Amino acid sequence: GENVEQHPSTLSVQEGDSAVIKCTYSDSASNYFPWYKQELGKRPQLIIDIRSNVGEKKDQRIAVTLNKTAKHFSLHITETQPEDSAVYFCAASLYTGNQFYFGTGTSLTVIP
Amino acid sequence: EAQVTQNPRYLITVTGKKLTVTCSQNMNHEYMSWYRQDPGLGLRQIYYSMNVEVTDKGDVPEGYKVSRKEKRNFPLILESPSPNQTSLYFCASSLGLANYEQYFGPGTRLTVT
Numbered sequence: 001g002e003n004v005e006q007h008p009s010t011l012s013v014q015e016g017d018s019a020v021i022k023c024t025y026s027d028s029a030s031n032y033f034p035w036y037k038q039e040l041g042k043r044p045q046l047i048i049d050i051r052s053n054v055g056e057k058k059d060q061r062i063a064v065t066l067n068k069t070a071k072h073f074s075l076h077i078t079e080t081q082p083e084d085s086a087v088y089f090c091a092a093s094l095y096t097g098n099q100f101y102f103g104t105g106t107s108l109t110v111i112p
Numbered sequence: 113e114a115q116v117t118q119n120p121r122y123l124i125t126v127t128g129k130k131l132t133v134t135c136s137q138n139m140n141h142e143y144m145s146w147y148r149q150d151p152g153l154g155l156r157q158i159y160y161s162m163n164v165e166v167t168d169k170g171d172v173p174e175g176y177k178v179s180r181k182e183k184r185n186f187p188l189i190l191e192s193p194s195p196n197q198t199s200l201y202f203c204a205s206s207l208g209l210a211n212y213e214q215y216f217g218p219g220t221r222l223t224v225t
Contacts, residue, residue: 001171006154032212043202043216044155089154097143097212098162099170102154 002027004092006103013080014111021106023090024072030101032093033073035064038105039086047088048075080110114139116217118203124223125193133188133220135203141215142208144186145170146178148199149219155202161186162208193224 003026013019025033031052036044050057050064050073057064061080066073077084090103116137125131137144145160147170157170161180175197177189186205190197200221204214 034212034214043218045216046213049213091155093212097206097208097210098160098168100145100147100155100157100160100214101171102147102156104152104154 002030002092002094002099002101004090004101004103006090006106008106009104010107010109012109012111015080015082017080019075019077019080019084019108019110021075021088021090021108022072023074023092023103024070025092025101026071027092027094028068028071030092030094032097033064033066034091034093035062035075036089036091036102037086038089044089077108080108082110082112084108085110114215116203116205116215118201118217118220120220121218122221124225126225127194128192131190131193131222133190133201133203133222135186135188135217136184137186137205137215138184139205139207139215140183141205142183143206143212143214144180145204145214146176146186146188147202147204148172148197149202150199158188193222195224198222198224 006023034049038044063076146158147155159178161167203217206214
């Protein structure tokens, strides 16, 4: 099966700074890469996703980049705000959105 | 309101006592899935279903069963729960048909003693 590794496990940044979370995957057949945000005690919510035929995608302060050759993808959050504090999970999907493999999560703290 | 619901939200049970966690969605989604979340391990997929009567194993299916008799419901069954199944369980659904955005339910906190 697929193996997704996520780094760092914890990340603290000053408000206004950028945050970058990196994930690697092992199976070149993976073709869909979502990122989820999970606030304390809440359910995961999709914040951005990217498919294997795209190298970069942006949505306001959030961007995701994908390097298929190196099998890694990254989440970039610019101008961080305290409400960005949460646990972020990356995932990789095999077989077109059927099987999902998640990273172990990054706890992001934005210091006001 | 479009949503995924799970019941119960919290459950404490004993080893070996069969239980079912229900999951229902009102968005006419084709795809549904179950995950368990454990500290330091992220979310791990248990089972998924592409459509009615079509289910398949995820990464950690041992000790679990599912069924998909109706499009909106996807119950998770633990025939003989064990303490290592103590976890936070999430149901999720997506439209399918090349739309993979998953909507998660609120979670079920299960403790097996």
